[in-house]
Amino acid sequence: MPQILVEGISKTFRVAERNPGFLGAFGGLFHRRHRSIDALRDVSFSIDEGELVGYIGPNGAGKSTTIKILSGILVPSSGRCEVDGRVPWKERREHVASIGVVFGQRTQLWWDLPVIESYDLLRDIYRVPHSRYEHTRDELIEMLDLGSLLDIPVRQLSLGQRVRCDIAAALLHEPSILFLDEPTIGLDAVSQLSVRAFIKQLSRDHKVTVLLTTHNLDDIEALCDRILVLSDGQLLMDGSIAELRDRYGDGRYVAVELESFAAVAPEHEERIVERSDSHILFSVASDVPKFIDDVLSNYPVKDLLVTHPPIERVVATMYQAERIEH
């Protein structure tokens, strides 16, 4: 029995609409038009204990909606969902006591209180025994390097500091599952790395199940063995990053540095992804050795590098391909 089970979940929101402008606003007083938005359409997947799964998709794909259903905040329109054998929205109170959630764009800390007071408050709200709490708290403070931030009111923290404090706050009651909704959004490179390292450690040493939504594909590449790809409320893919590359990221990128500027033959021209002076980046779909031969014999090559296409490209290709199929 998997720890998280989602079967055929759909969620439809009803939103009120009105015509633009003053007349539209006035008309809205008397007659409301409603439009249904399918945020999720028949989504199914399951996650085992201890897995670290990345959840990606363009804006509005339904990632956050899924997280909110899994954490018992939203009730789906149809479908079945069980986490640790519980239906999240039906047994909400028992359920939320065993999960931790971080919404990267919002804080769960009390804005005007020093960080440590928010923690103490959460201890009382989650009814964590004092000795247990102190142990967990100190461990988190050390792992996330929060020691110098504890007495500062939350409103004075930088975004990176705040997110680290928020992640610790979500783990004070030692949940076995952690949902992270865009935890690295807006963070600088250093903060991103430290958050990433922490998530990795948490998953490896504490066997916490992690479901992570993000737009930052470096996060996914660094952390996740498995990804779920969502678009327009539908699950497009459930598999490893290698599978993703196989399906949508065929071919290689060939980066070439030239001795001097040179014109490129038309049959090569169409493969250029980027060019700046003597640096050219080609995308090569098939028969890479032959292409390299061609390049070496035709141009004054100083240096050459063959890589996988960056995952951003792969994902962009996939989104495009799937959209056309619709």
Place this chain on the structure above:
Amino acid sequence: MPSLTTALLRSYTAVVAARFRLLLQYRAAALAGVATQIFWGCIKLMVLGAFYAAAVTTPPMTFTAIVAYVWLGQVLIGLLPWNHDPELQELFTSGGVAYELLRPLDLYWFWFARTLAFRTAPTLLRMVPGIIFATLILPLIGLPEWALPAPASMTHGLMFALSFTVTVMLSCAITILITISMFWLIEARGLSTFMYGVVPVFSGMIVPLPLFPDWMQPFLQYQPFRGLCDVPFRIYSGDIPLSMAGQEIAFQFVWVVILILFGYGLIARARVRLVVQGG
């Protein structure tokens, strides 16, 4: 399960305590509030005093009872449920309500605890200078007939304390309805403006309810806002006799139960159709 109950209480009291600490930071607002209270108390007493001096028939309340009514009202004005917690408003407009649902607490009582803190913390802070003015300073400056009298008797005082406790619950039960309305309205300013007009009048804060025309009395008697000022203040002064006090407190309590059940039902309905703002 006594241990579970204490644990639950502990988590709710933690929320109340945190809120207290926060609100107590706003000292300037508290001082301004105190000055306004005292000013309006004096104005009301001047106006009502003039009416009493010119009265041709015997008014339905003694002037001492009026003075107690006015001062208690001014001192406890912060308890009137005519606005709502801006912190909770913020949760609805920003989508932070998601975090509220992540707590292993019953949402209604969690918000009740927050509302209790929102209503009582500033009131406790502001009532002290108001009471000092109304009991000690007014006699000193030669206006003893305007001073807040002691309760009619020890028993009246105790009954007032009981009735007042129910008042606090009633006030929270009404305030939380304004909060819950945000599930539908997102922005509760409209409803608050409406309450701002209704609550002070029908609670008796503007003019003591017994002074309203006779034809309005049957209606005024049974509406819930009467439990906010009229009942406890008149028990205090003895205008409601002790024999009636128990019945009046029961009246308040029935409204508390009705409003809590109503709020509870609304939250349950709102949960199913909840849309969290901002994705």
